[in-house]
Amino acid sequence: MEESSLAAKVTDDALEKSFNFAVQFHLDPKKGQSNRTTGQTRGLGGVIDSFLRGKVIELAIVDILKKINPNKDYHLDFKVHDADDTDPDVIKITEGNSKRDPKLFIEIKNTSEVDRWIGLHEEQFETIKKNKIVGSDLSKIFIIYASIKNSLQSNDKSDDLLGIYMKSKLNTAQFEKFSNVSDLYVEIISAISADELFNEGTHFEKGYYFYETNVFRQVDLKYRDRKNVNKVDVIGNSLPKFQYDKKYPYPEKFGNLNFRGKVEAFKKRNEKSNRMYIYCITDVKVSNNIIGEFELKKGSLYEYMPKTVGRNPVLNRNNVWIAKRNIHSAIKKSPAQRIQEIANSI
Numbered sequence: 001m002e003e004s005s006l007a008a009k010v011t012d013d014a015l016e017k018s019f020n021f022a023v024q025f026h027l028d029p030k031k032g033q034s035n036r037t038t039g040q041t042r043g044l045g046g047v048i049d050s051f052l053r054g055k056v057i058e059l060a061i062v063d064i065l066k067k068i069n070p071n072k073d074y075h076l077d078f079k080v081h082d083a084d085d086t087d088p089d090v091i092k093i094t095e096g097n098s099k100r101d102p103k104l105f106i107e108i109k110n111t112s113e114v115d116r117w118i119g120l121h122e123e124q125f126e127t128i129k130k131n132k133i134v135g136s137d138l139s140k141i142f143i144i145y146a147s148i149k150n151s152l153q154s155n156d157k158s159d160d161l162l163g164i165y166m167k168s169k170l171n172t173a174q175f176e177k178f179s180n181v182s183d184l185y186v187e188i189i190s191a192i193s194a195d196e197l198f199n200e201g202t203h204f205e206k207g208y209y210f211y212e213t214n215v216f217r218q219v220d221l222k223y224r225d226r227k228n229v230n231k232v233d234v235i236g237n238s239l240p241k242f243q244y245d246k247k248y249p250y251p252e253k254f255g256n257l258n259f260r261g262k263v264e265a266f267k268k269r270n271e272k273s274n275r276m277y278i279y280c281i282t283d284v285k286v287s288n289n290i291i292g293e294f295e296l297k298k299g300s301l302y303e304y305m306p307k308t309v310g311r312n313p314v315l316n317r318n319n320v321w322i323a324k325r326n327i328h329s330a331i332k333k334s335p336a337q338r339i340q341e342i343a344n345s346i
Helices: 012-027 044-068 122-128 161-170 194-200 221-225 324-330 335-345
Strands: 007-009 072-076 090-095 098-100 105-110 117-121 141-150 184-193 202-204 216-219 229-232 258-260 263-269 274-280 284-288 292-296 301-304 319-323
Touching: 007 044, 012 044, 012 161, 044 072, 044 105, 044 141, 044 161, 044 184, 044 335, 117 122, 117 141, 117 194, 117 324, 122 194, 122 319, 141 194, 141 335, 184 194, 184 324, 184 335, 194 319, 194 324, 221 229, 221 263, 221 274, 221 301, 292 324, 319 324
Parallel strands: 105 141
Antiparallel strands: 007 184, 072 090, 090 098, 117 319, 141 184, 202 319, 216 301, 229 263, 258 284, 263 274, 274 301, 284 292
16 A cells, blocks of 8 residues: 555454444344345344444544544544434544544545445435534535555455454464455545535435446447447437436436547347447547546447446435546545545544
8 A cells, every 4th residue: 555645554453443343233232133224134244244344444534634633533433322314423523632522524434446426315414414513504514435445456355344354363264365454445535525515416316216427338349330230310519318228218317428529329229228339430528517527539439328227226215416436526625635624624
């Protein structure tokens, strides 16, 4: 791991503390055994999966804040009690010889490489606003997004935190393929204020669909020349509003995908599926307010995929989201500047 103001090593102590919290939560008789999202019953393993990553990330964020501003101590909540979404993740600040409430509401969230969107459920948004730290000032709410990464390899099954914890404790052959704690670090990806999210984000209502944001995939030129692929008209400087799946409509919330350059469009038609391909006669830049910009190369063919994600893409909550790939167009400050601001102002 390269030294960075936005990164901190995962430590044995952090993993141990997070594991112990999950066990205490599971054993607490006041805590139910059902997952709040799915309603399914979960055992100790499910509870550990729910809490381990999040708590490890929270501890690393505190280390990062401490590195930026060593004059403060930033306290997390590791007590099992009746917490709810009105509680911030950083619950107290020690500055000088006194301990006080934080001046900012901090929500810390894990984000993975495959996440398409970041944001909040509208219900959670409204609940956070009830906290006394916030009042009516959304600029006092900050959501910090971070990922656990491996300094030696890309994340895969060997980076499972429970497996890594068991390896550190048992040191047996069955766990030897898991990574070492020393290989892991947490990196802050972005930090957004609630007023930025509310003003720059898109509202996705319950019953709408969860859509892909990476809508272009380079493919072999041979796909353009197949028998059931036909050229279609491209009118003006907007790509066709192509319905990828017969079950789900084009994502109208995206609006137009406008482009600069010269393209040709080809559509594959058969009973099972529709596919559309974009051939770039020149270098092409595609722009969209919601999902951002795409640089397409001259002489290349791309599958165009404004599609839904997952087996059941129907949203079961109201959401305010920003496309992760377009997040820095909505945030006015760099992650480093924003974390500095948080460390100093909280």
